[in-house]
Amino acid sequence: MKLKDKVAIVTGSTSGMGRATAVLFAREGAKVVVAGRNEKRAKEVVDQIKNEGLEAIYVLADMSKPEDSKVLVDKALEAYGTVDILFNNAGMLSMSPLQELKMEEWDRVMNVNVTSVLYLTQLVAPIMKKKGKGVIINTSSVAGFAAHHGFAAYVTTKHALVGLTKSMAWELGPEIRVNAIAPGAIHTAMVDSIGGVEAVKDLIEGSPLKRIGQPEDIASVALFLACDDSSFITGQVLRVDGGIDI
Numbered sequence: 001m002k003l004k005d006k007v008a009i010v011t012g013s014t015s016g017m018g019r020a021t022a023v024l025f026a027r028e029g030a031k032v033v034v035a036g037r038n039e040k041r042a043k044e045v046v047d048q049i050k051n052e053g054l055e056a057i058y059v060l061a062d063m064s065k066p067e068d069s070k071v072l073v074d075k076a077l078e079a080y081g082t083v084d085i086l087f088n089n090a091g092m093l094s095m096s097p098l099q100e101l102k103m104e105e106w107d108r109v110m111n112v113n114v115t116s117v118l119y120l121t122q123l124v125a126p127i128m129k130k131k132g133k134g135v136i137i138n139t140s141s142v143a144g145f146a147a148h149h150g151f152a153a154y155v156t157t158k159h160a161l162v163g164l165t166k167s168m169a170w171e172l173g174p175e176i177r178v179n180a181i182a183p184g185a186i187h188t189a190m191v192d193s194i195g196g197v198e199a200v201k202d203l204i205e206g207s208p209l210k211r212i213g214q215p216e217d218i219a220s221v222a223l224f225l226a227c228d229d230s231s232f233i234t235g236q237v238l239r240v241d242g243g244i245d246i
Contacts, residue, residue: 001029002227007080009033009072009124011063011116012090014041016188017139020215021087021222026054028223030085033076034058063090063116064108073123082131083124085226088117089139093190094153106153113157114164121168128176136172137225138165138180139218142241145182158182162237169235177234179225184241186213207242 008025012018014036026032026049034045034056042058049056059075061068076083092112094105117138128134143151144158161180169178184207185200197204197212204212221240224230239245 002223002229003085004029006030006084006226007033007076007082008085008087008226009035009076009083009120010087010089011035011061011072011120012139013087014038014045014058016190017183017186017215017218017222018087018089019045020219021089022056023049024216024219024223025085025226026056027052028227030055031080032056033072033079035061035063035072035090037062064092064111066115066119069116069119069123073120077127083127083134084131085135085137086120086124087137087139087222087226088120089137089222090116091139091141091190092154095150096153097150098152101153109153109157110160113154114160117161117164121172125172125176129172132175134176135226136168136176136178137222138168138178140165140180140182140237142182142184142239142244144237145239145245165237166235173234177225177230179230179233179235180237181218181221181225182237182239182241183218184213184239184244186215186218186240188215203244204242207244208246209242211242213240213242 008030010022013022013034046056046058061072094109140161141158144162165180185203
């Protein structure tokens with residue numbers, strides 16, 4: 001088991017990439033803290049993990065609220081005593097054209113996609129530093145490398161996460177490794193909300209692999225970054241996009 005006895009917080013883990021990662025981390029020996037806003041889905045994830053004889057709890061947390069981040073870490077420490085891995089996966093999509101973008105939407109997208117990453121990192125980094133080892137993984141996006149019409153807020157946050165990941169790696173090393181994953185077209189609820197596979201048809205056709213990614217494709221990369229197999233990798237943004245950038 002690659003994560004035996006590790007404690008992992010996975011935000012946005014009640015569905016999609018986060019859920020697949022939470023389940024995989026548990027199967028690899030981690031005690032997983034599932035975090036999300038929907039209690040029914042959170043309980044389903046924990047039940048799935050526990051039904052396999054593995055360990056997990058859930059904490060209801062809205063990543064747009066700093067106080068919920070504090071509760072999340074406090075509950076993880078209460079249950080398991082430490083934090084070894086933080087996967088900042090929670091994300092919010094924004095599809096408002098630039099001229100129609102309201103400040104309320106801008107602030108919420110920034111809070112969920114960027115500010116929560118900073119705040120959770122500030123909370124867990126001292127724990128990891130004291131232990132002498134820790135891993136932080138952030139979910140950026142291929143939207144962190146290019147612009148797309150009508151996605152100004154989302155694109156901005158994902159660009160910001162690239163810079164934040166590199167800054168975190170510099171400032172938190174050598175004890176803590178920090179990397180990011182930049183998913184391309186992955187079949188999640190977020191993609192379904194914008195029209196499903198048909199909406200990302202151009203991304204699929206424009207890639208060498210000619211398929212949409214699955215949440216498990218992200219989970220396996222998160223596992224690689226979380227375990228010692230990637231012990232000499234930090235400050236990197238790993239694109240998991242079927243090759244659309246080549």
